[in-house]
Structures are given as C-alpha cells and as structure tokens.
Amino acid sequence: YLADVYDEAEQFEEALKCFEKTFDLAKDNDNDLAAKTCISYMNTCVKAKQYNRAIDWGYKGIKQKWNRAELYYYLALCHFKMGNYHGSIHWYKVASTMSVPTDTSYFVMAKVYSWYPWDGMGSCYHKLGEFVESKRCFEKVLEWKVNKETGEKCPTIVKNIENLTKAIEEYNYEDQVNDLISGNANLVEKAGEQIIDNMKMQVV
Numbered sequence: 001y002l003a004d005v006y007d008e009a010e011q012f013e014e015a016l017k018c019f020e021k022t023f024d025l026a027k028d029n030d031n032d033l034a035a036k037t038c039i040s041y042m043n044t045c046v047k048a049k050q051y052n053r054a055i056d057w058g059y060k061g062i063k064q065k066w067n068r069a070e071l072y073y074y075l076a077l078c079h080f081k082m083g084n085y086h087g088s089i090h091w092y093k094v095a096s097t098m099s100v101p102t103d104t105s106y107f108v109m110a111k112v113y114s115w116y117p118w119d120g121m122g123s124c125y126h127k128l129g130e131f132v133e134s135k136r137c138f139e140k141v142l143e144w145k146v147n148k149e150t151g152e153k154c155p156t157i158v159k160n161i162e163n164l165t166k167a168i169e170e171y172n173y174e175d176q177v178n179d180l181i182s183g184n185a186n187l188v189e190k191a192g193e194q195i196i197d198n199m200k201m202q203v204v
Contacts, residue, residue, distance in 0.1 A: 003040065012048040016041060027064065035065035036106040042074040051078040069098035073112045076120055085124040092117040092124070115144040122160070131171065135164040 003018030019041040026033040038061030045054035058075040061068065076091035096117035100108055109116075122137035138160045145154035 003044075007040075007044050007047070010047070012044055012050075015044050016048075019044065023060070031064045032104050032106060035061045035068050035071070036104070038064065039068060039070045039074070042071070042078075046074065046077060046081070049081070051082050054078050065101075065104075067098060067101050068104070068108075069095045069112045069117075070109050072098070073109070073116060073120075076117070080120065080124060085127050089121055089124045092120045096121075115141045126164070131164050131167045135161055135168065138164065 003015045003022065006012070006015035006018060019037050023034055023037045023041070026037060038057050041057045042054040042061070045051065045057065054074060055078050058071050058078075061071040065071075072091045072095035076088045076095060079085075079088035079091060095112060098113055100110065100113045118137045118140040122134045122141065125131070125134035125137060138157055142153055142157050142161070145157050146152070
C-alpha cells in the first residue's frame with residue numbers, strides 16, 4: 001500500500017522501490033501477487049515515461065503469470081509511446097486473446113479484456129496510415145461502447161469511424177485518378193511511338 005501512496009503523490013522512484021521489494025518477496029511463493037506487482041510497476045513506469053523499464057518488468061510478469069492481459073496491454077502501450085507501432089500491434093493482439101482470469105484474487109482491469117486492445121490497435125493502424133484496418137478495429141470497439149439502456153453508440157468512436165471512412169474514400173479516389181493519369185500517359189507514349197514509326201516510313 002505504501003507503493004500506491006507514493007505513486008499517487010507522483011514520487012515514482014519511491015513507489016518503484018516498494019514494488020521491487022514486494023516482487024522479491026513474492027516471486028518464489030506467490031505468482032499471483034508477483035504478477036500483480038509487475039502490472040502496478042509497469043503502470044507507474046508509464047506515468048514516469050520510463051518505457052523500457054516497464055517493458056523489462058512486463059517480461060518478468062509474464063514469467064510469473066502469462067494469462068494477465070494487463071501485462072500485454074502495458075507492453076503494447078509502451079511500444080506505442082516509443083513510436084514502435086508494429087510492436088505495439090503485436091502485443092495488443094496478444095492482449096485481445098485473453099479472457100478474464102478466474103485464478104486470481106486481485107483486481108483486474110476489465111476494459112483490457114474487452115475493448116482496450118482494439119482501441120489501441122485502431123490507433124496504431126491509423127498512425128501507420130492503414131485506414132481500413134484502423135476502421136475495422138474501431139468498429140470492434142463499438143461493439144462494447146454502446147449504452148445498454150439507450151442503445152446510443154459512443155460519439156467519439158463513431159466520429160473516428162466516419163473520419164476513417166472519408167479518408168479511405170479519398171484515398172481510393174486518389175488511386176483511381178493516379179491510375180487514370182498513368183493510363184493516359186501510356187496512351188500518349190504509344191501514340192508518340194506510332195507517330196515516330198510513321199515518320200520513319202515516310203522518310204524511307
């Protein structure tokens with residue numbers, strides 16, 4: 001609990017020291033606590049923008065308990081923060097396959113076992129300019145982001161999808177125009193070759 005107090009006070013190094021002590025005590029006899037500690041450690045590292053440090057502890061956590069999606073989520077988030085979008089997508093995909101564990105007595109981040117990974121992947125694909133894949137991921141997010149009482153869909157996600165749809169249409173239109181220009185250029189080139197051939201025949 002002292003680590004959480006330091007974390008809330010943004011005394012991140014002190015918090016990390018406490019988490020390290022907890023992990024050392026738990027790693028050989030309580031895998032559940034050790035994995036939960038790694039998740040907390042990664043969360044604090046992300047706040048402190050120490051992404052490589054968080055990644056190292058993600059691997060430690062996986063060795064303790066592989067079925068905690070939070071570990072993969074934070075690995076993905078760290079890679080995203082560092083601009084490694086392909087690496088981020090890999091870990092988000094792993095997280096998206098996880099089911100809520102039934103063998104833990106500690107708090108789980110429910111959103112990590114539902115729409116968080118898809119939202120992350122959508123952002124990654126958008127950064128990479130892969131709008132079709134990005135749209136597909138956000139449409140997946142929308143399956144969860146619906147008000148159960150009113151049926152209203154999350155406005156932010158709906159807007160994302162609309163913007164991506166527009167971008168895809170514009171991209172396809174641009175491709176068609178480029179193909180048309182390219183095709184016309186080939187026709188002009190062939191016509192020019194024909195004129196030259198005719199001139200050669202006339203000279204002969």
